[in-house]
Amino acid sequence: MTATGTAPAPATTGPAHRDGNVLRWLGAYASSMAGDGVYYVALSWAAVQTGSPAQAGMVMSASALPRAVLxxxxxxxxxxxxxxxVVIGSDAVRCAAVLAVAGLLFLTSPGxxxxxxxxxxxxxVDAVFVPAVGALPARITGTAQLARVQGMRGLAYRFAVIVGxxxxxxxxxxGGAAAAFGLAGLLIALSLPLLISVRIRELPSDDGPADSSPGSRGTTAWRHLVTGLRRIRRHRVLAPLMLVIALGDLGFVGPFNVGLTLLADERGWGASGMGWVLAGFGTGAALASLLLAVRGRLPHAGRVAAHAILAGSVAIAALAxxxxVVAAVGIALFVGLSAGLSGAVCGALLQTQADPAYLGRVTAVSSLVSLGLAPLTMPLFAAAVGAWGTRPVFVVSAVLCGLGGGVALCVKDLRRAELPR
Structure with missing residues (x-):
């Protein structure tokens, strides 16, 4: 296992979609994400069946706090x-935890x-899994293929969402929640042999500066964090890009996680109508990932991301x-296409602008808002809709999202940023 992991990744001269090393990683990623999808269905079902709606909501939101803090x-x-x-260890822990709960539910009713x-x-575990996943592509393929890998990763994620x-x-x-948890554990377990077979390029700075003084591990870890944050702050592209990603996430999460449900109820679309709107969004996002996976590189990446964010923000306001429902599906498809394109391009810029030795910390900062902080704004969004209605709150969210596109256009280094050839 160790020998396989330390074997250097071969130099890639062809496209990433023909690289077995990349495909094994994508297979592992898709299997793990599909297991996540099954896990969330099983968790929500078991929580609703076991406790009150309020208790079920607390269980479903319990993962947000440690994810944000860590x-x-x-x-x-x-x-x-x-x-x-880290990815292998994270998947192993998640697999063991899910299978343990599956066995517990099968044998008894623990509450x-x-x-x-x-x-x-x-x-x-997500707090370490997400940064590690973001840092892996630069270790398994060449710089010129990172944008294509980002598109392929988007496609793998959409596939996992559809299947999970x-x-x-x-x-x-x-077989109830126990069977669903067991299936989730098996899907996550399937990713482990694929990950073990992935070969990576080790970097000289992987382990950071040596420090053998007593208790130095905590001190060194803190120094690594501060060094990473300082490096992002001083980078001419990464610093404004982080702000763009944060504004986009804060403006997007409310409308498409809470607002869409409220909108469907208000307009009488029903659950099926809401499902069609979500399907339209997912289709648009998948098309954007497919475009980047096929093209491998888009010229004028900074401008493309900025204009895609601005177009998507207008569409978010129009959705309300x-x-x-037919018009809503069409608008959601456009939002998905815009958000998928801007997200994929921003992700590719992160991959290519950051030093690979810092990619874990860069990914952590970029993911902190979307996965840690933005979900915490959903109750605020719902309360605002209750006070002022869907239309003005959607518009405010769209403006917040559009500010990200404005930043991308106003900052010269980000606006002129390009993906490598």
């Missing part, structure tokens, strides 16, 4: 110990406490103005 530290861990090792513990474990939720429903229908 995310920056997770980036340091990914850079210090190597992202491949809500194991579900809450499992959610907390997932949140803590139905599989979770089938598992619940076949249309009465019919």
């Amino acid at each position: 995310m920056l530290g997770g980036g340091v861990i990914a850079d210090r110990w190597g992202p491949r090792r 809500l406490w194991p579900l809450a513990v499992l959610a907390l474990v997932f949140g803590a 939720a139905p599989l979770g429903g089938i598992g619940v229908a076949a 103005q249309v009465p019919g």
